[in-house]
Amino acid sequence: MAQPTQRQAWRRTDDYTKGTLKVKLFTEDLPLPLHPTAVLIKVHAVALNYRDANIANGGNPWPITPNGIPGNDAAGEIVSVGNRVSLVKVGDRVAPITDSDFVNARSTGRSWLAANEDGILATYIVFDEKLVTKLPEHLDWVQASIIPCAGTTAWSALKGATIGQTVLIQGTGGVSTFALKLARASGLRTHPEWYKEVLRLTNGVGVDLVVENGGSSSLVRSIECTRRGGIVSQVGYLGGPKPEHLKEFVSTIIDRRLNVRGINAGSKDDQDELMAAISATQMTFEDILDSTWSFDKAEEAIEYVWQGKQVGKFFIKLDD
Structure with a gap:
């Protein structure tokens, strides 16, 4: 050609x-x-x-x-x-x-x-x-x-979770559905429900990790249903920037000893790791x-x- x-x-x-x-x-x-x-x-x-x-x-x-x-x-x-x-x-x-x-x-x-x-x-x-x-x-x-954006974002967002831990994944978009597949393949327990239902299902303890998509409009709720010492991976801002929703943010992450991290896809190294994992598991x-x-x-x-x-x-x- x-x-x-x-x-x-x-x-x-x-x-x-x-x-x-x-x-x-x-x-x-x-x-x-x-x-x-x-x-x-x-x-x-x-x-x-x-x-x-x-x-x-x-x-x-x-x-x-x-x-x-x-x-x-x-x-x-x-x-x-x-x-x-x-x-x-x-x-x-x-x-x-x-x-x-x-x-x-x-x-x-x-x-x-x-x-x-x-x-x-x-x-x-x-x-x-x-x-x-x-x-x-x-x-x-x-x-x-x-794989490049949605997949690598999901891969990066789930880092730190281990087999048997519980993950809350918000939404039904590309990152969320990819994260759901990766979480299940990794032996993590997943919950598609939200906030009070998550707390009920976890006996008030909260989940180990949240893949957070809503932005400031849902971030405080996300950290409130994450266990002490857990991880919140902020991957989206679908709810728009609304500072009034973040009044309790600092006090809550201190009280619950949370790791709140921003996720903007991942590095080439991350993408290479994900490609290798997908190849090894033959995931589709x-x-x-x-x-x-x-x-x-x-x-x-x-x-x-x-x-x-x-x-x-x-x-x-x-x-x-």
């Missing part, structure tokens, strides 16, 4: 007016020739997240690149490499990491796909070889595309797939996610 020179890419309009288009499709030149350590990836599947719809509708609290490409979960095949690439090769099945400055625990920068830089909702994408991880061979493209994700849309329906797909209609993960499959 001849090396492609152009791609189709969806870019945000950055028009936050209700009822207007949030993304538009463009044909654009690829950054050629490739940098010596860069790889060109043909995208086969993209997994959308609530974050993609939130940014497209102006709800993101962090800086973004104007008219950037949405999406940070993708699975694809390397079709061309720079002349100094040594870690991967043409034909490898790979996925990029979500934060290109977060390679390991010693990294200090932050550069998120679809925010600080372009995302992956395109027919071809280019990354440095150090920013991609190899995919488990047993997964198809759609299932593999869930058919049961957490919501629906699959075609590449030309991306605008409708983002609106679907924005309306909160999906249960589990939602995908865009590109023509092979």
Whole structure:
């Protein structure tokens, strides 16, 4: 196959007016020739997240690149490499990491796909070889595309929990459903119920770990139903920033001796660990797939996610 020179890419309009288009499709030149350590990836599947719809509708609290490409979960095949690439090769099945400055625990920068830089909702994408991880061979493209953001976030959020401990997982979105699968596979006990019911089921003790999605609107309730010395992994902010909800935050975490930690996906090391775990267990994700849309329906797909209609993960499959 001849090396492609152009791609189709969806870019945000950055028009936050209700009822207007949030993304538009463009044909654009690829950054050629490739940098010596860069790889060109043909995208086969993209997994959308609530974050993609939130940014497209102006709800993101962090800086973004104007008219950037949405999406940070993708699975694809390397079709061309720079002349100094040594870690991967043409034909490898790979996925990029979500934060290109977060390679390991010693990294200090932050550069998120679809925010600080372009995302992956395109027919071809280019990354440095150090920013991609190899995919488990047993997964198809759609299932593999869930791993980079939703999967690595869930993996990071569950770190610290041990076999037999109890985990509360909020919501039915991608991170929540992925975390549920990982928790069960790891021998953790899970509770989908909320607050008072959690306390009732745990005889007032609380759970060992909470995967917290609501943000300030639910964080205090989450820490109130976590056992003393437990862990709250804050992975989302669906409820919006409302400081009045946090009046009891400091006193409660002190009283309950809690470890409250922010989770923003994970490092490349984390993603490599997750890929290895999925390969070793032959884990599959058919049961957490919501629906699959075609590449030309991306605008409708983002609106679907924005309306909160999906249960589990939602995908865009590109023509092979």
